[in-house]
Amino acid sequence: MQYHGERLLLKSKIVIGADGVESRVGRWAGIDTTVSMHDMESAAQVTAANIDVEQDTCYFYFGEKYAPGGYLWVFPKGNRTANVGLAVAADMSKQKHALKFLDEFMAEKFPHASVLTKLAGGVPCGETLEKITMPGLMLVGDAAHQVNPVSGGGIISGMIAGKMAGRIAADIVRNNDMSLTGQYEKEWQDSLGARHHRYYNIKKVIYKFKDGELNSIAAEMSKLPENQQTLGALFKQAVVKHPTLIFDVMKLFFT
Numbered sequence: 001m002q003y004h005g006e007r008l009l010l011k012s013k014i015v016i017g018a019d020g021v022e023s024r025v026g027r028w029a030g031i032d033t034t035v036s037m038h039d040m041e042s043a044a045q046v047t048a049a050n051i052d053v054e055q056d057t058c059y060f061y062f063g064e065k066y067a068p069g070g071y072l073w074v075f076p077k078g079n080r081t082a083n084v085g086l087a088v089a090a091d092m093s094k095q096k097h098a099l100k101f102l103d104e105f106m107a108e109k110f111p112h113a114s115v116l117t118k119l120a121g122g123v124p125c126g127e128t129l130e131k132i133t134m135p136g137l138m139l140v141g142d143a144a145h146q147v148n149p150v151s152g153g154g155i156i157s158g159m160i161a162g163k164m165a166g167r168i169a170a171d172i173v174r175n176n177d178m179s180l181t182g183q184y185e186k187e188w189q190d191s192l193g194a195r196h197h198r199y200y201n202i203k204k205v206i207y208k209f210k211d212g213e214l215n216s217i218a219a220e221m222s223k224l225p226e227n228q229q230t231l232g233a234l235f236k237q238a239v240v241k242h243p244t245l246i247f248d249v250m251k252l253f254f255t
């Protein structure tokens with residue numbers, strides 16, 4: 001480790017690798033942490049002022065125009081500020097990158113906005129890595145590809161995995177038993193890992209939907225009373241369009 005220019009040698013029984021997308025810690029231990037272009041999403045977000053939107057509503061835009069292979073969000077933050085961001089599938093964004101999509105959206109919808117901060121990065125939206133442990137090592141968060149493949153959200157799942165890994169690391173140290181890293185891998189796979197696998201199967205189909213299909217799903221949803229406009233109902237509409245989705249949707253929402 002290098003700290004303020006000084007090289008230090010640190011020894012520990014267990015290392016938790018939480019160094020983000022395409023983790024180098026994982027690679028040093030022999031785990032291939034690269035993300036395929038197909039599974040990588042390119043994301044960009046601004047926090048901006050002078051944004052006039054309903055403060056109690058989150059806005060989502062889907063489709064070719066705004067975010068091919070991903071989606072665009074507007075999250076109000078109070079005082080006429082909002083986070084406006086989007087993620088696009090990296091292999092679909094060769095012609096136009098995420099920041100350009102975002103700039104065009106801002107110019108179209110919020111021409112008078114003042115951008116306060118801007119950030120961009122890659123989000124690994126595939127399945128969890130096949131191997132997230134090695135003797136003495138556990139990978140968590142983006143390093144282990146623990147992002148929800150449909151939503152692209154990795155904060156909560158990364159925190160859940162971090163908590164699991166922390167608890168198991170304490171057990172490893174307490175019991176001096178390195179084989180317990182396998183327990184982390186199993187706990188993750190049995191919980192969110194399995195859910196992410198199903199989300200990934202669903203994503204492979206829904207991200208191929210054309211704008212017309214997305215519009216017709218939205219139209220069907222808007223016919224439902226507000227309290228029935230749930231994620232489960234949304235995916236049910238998707239099943240009507242693509243019956244092959246039925247098994248994964250059933251397992252996700254109805255078991």
Ligand SMILES: Cc1cc2nc3c(=O)[nH]c(=O)nc-3n(C[C@H](O)[C@H](O)[C@H](O)COP(=O)(O)OP(=O)(O)OC[C@H]3O[C@@H](n4cnc5c(N)ncnc54)[C@H](O)[C@@H]3O)c2cc1C
Pocket residue numbers: 018019020021024043044045085119120121122123140141142143147152153154155156158
């Ligand atoms: C534009 C954008 C918007 C997003 N919005 C959301 C959202 O709204 N909700 C959500 O849930 N997720 C969102 N995500 C995804 C989310 O940010 C990540 O999934 C999450 O931050 C992963 O957390 P992490 O701790 O695993 O990795 P990171 O947040 O990437 O943290 C890894 C850390 O390790 C540090 N590091 C790496 N290598 C070294 C080293 N050698 N030495 C020391 N430090 C090192 C890095 O500097 C970094 O601080 C977004 C991503 C992007 C790009």
